[in-house]
Amino acid sequence: GKEGVRVRTAYARASERTGVPWRGRQYDRRDWAAADAINRALSAASACLNGICHCAIVSAGYSSALGFLHTGKMLSFVYDVADLYRVDVIVPVAFDATAEHAATGGGGSRERIVRTRCRDAFRESKLLERVVADIDDLMQVTEAEVDRAQTFVDGGDDAPGPLWDPETGETDGGV
Numbered sequence: 001g002k003e004g005v006r007v008r009t010a011y012a013r014a015s016e017r018t019g020v021p022w023r024g025r026q027y028d029r030r031d032w033a034a035a036d037a038i039n040r041a042l043s044a045a046s047a048c049l050n051g052i053c054h055c056a057i058v059s060a061g062y063s064s065a066l067g068f069l070h071t072g073k074m075l076s077f078v079y080d081v082a083d084l085y086r087v088d089v090i091v092p093v094a095f096d097a098t099a100e101h102a103a104t105g106g107g108g109s110r111e112r113i114v115r116t117r118c119r120d121a122f123r124e125s126k127l128l129e130r131v132v133a134d135i136d137d138l139m140q141v142t143e144a145e146v147d148r149a150q151t152f153v154d155g156g157d158d159a160p161g162p163l164w165d166p167e168t169g170e171t172d173g174g175v
Contacts, residue, residue, distance in 0.1 A: 003069070003083060006087060007083075007086060007087060007091075010086075010087040010091045011025070011091065014091050014092060014094075014095035015038075015095065017095070018095045018096060018098070018099040019099060020037075020038050020095050020098045020099050020102070021036075021038070022038060023036070025039065025042070026039055027039045027040070027043055037098050037101070037102070037110060038094065038095065038098045040110065040111060041094040041095075041097055041098045041110055041111070041114045042090070042091070042094045044094075044110075044111040044114040044115060044118075045090035045091075045093050045094040045114050045115075045118050046082070046086070046090060048090070048114075048115055048118035048119070048122070049082045049085060049086065049089065049090050049118065050075070050078050050079070050082050052122055052127055052128055052131070053078050053081045053082045053085075053131055054075065054078045055128065056081070056128055056131035056132050056135070057077055057078060057081060057131075057135065059132070060132045060135060060136070062077065062135060062139075063077060064076075064077050064078050065077060066080075067079075067080060068080050069083070081131060081134075081135060084134065085127065085131075089118075089121055089122070089125065089127065090118060090121075093114060093117045093118055093121050094114055096117070097110065097113045097114045097117050098110065098114075100113070101113060
């Protein structure tokens with residue numbers, strides 16, 4: 001409930017700031033063209049944000065289906081993590097791009113403008129780097145645990161041996 005209020009308030013404020021009319025979050029996945037300009041821009045920006053969050057989650061070794069607030073989907077954790085950045089990152093991008101697109105007569109693809117602006121905002125804010133650090137912080141992962149995991153991945157003393165020896169055909173410690 002509180003998250004919904006926070007996001008709806010952000011939409012209303014962005015609408016006031018940009019002059020883009022806001023009538024609520026309404027879209028139909030099966031009929032993309034039926035949504036108004038701002039809803040299509042928000043959907044495009046959300047897809048970009050979900051993509052970068054999914055990348056961060058998987059690269060850090062977490063399950064994208066973990067989910068705390070969103071549950072029952074293979075991307076539940078992606079949606080949870082994306083919600084941490086939605087208001088600050090993609091809401092302004094979507095509303096600004098929609099306002100600019102309307103002011104310039106609607107030339108070019110609005111969704112392309114949104115995706116390009118998301119890319120720039122993600123790079124400027126170092127979002128990918130922040131997402132991993134924020135997840136580790138939320139999960140209370142310590143630096144020592146990160147270092148130990150990295151040593152394992154990089155082949156420390158406790159790294160597993162080879163599964164197959166091409167010379168002898170035997171597994172290490174096996175038959």
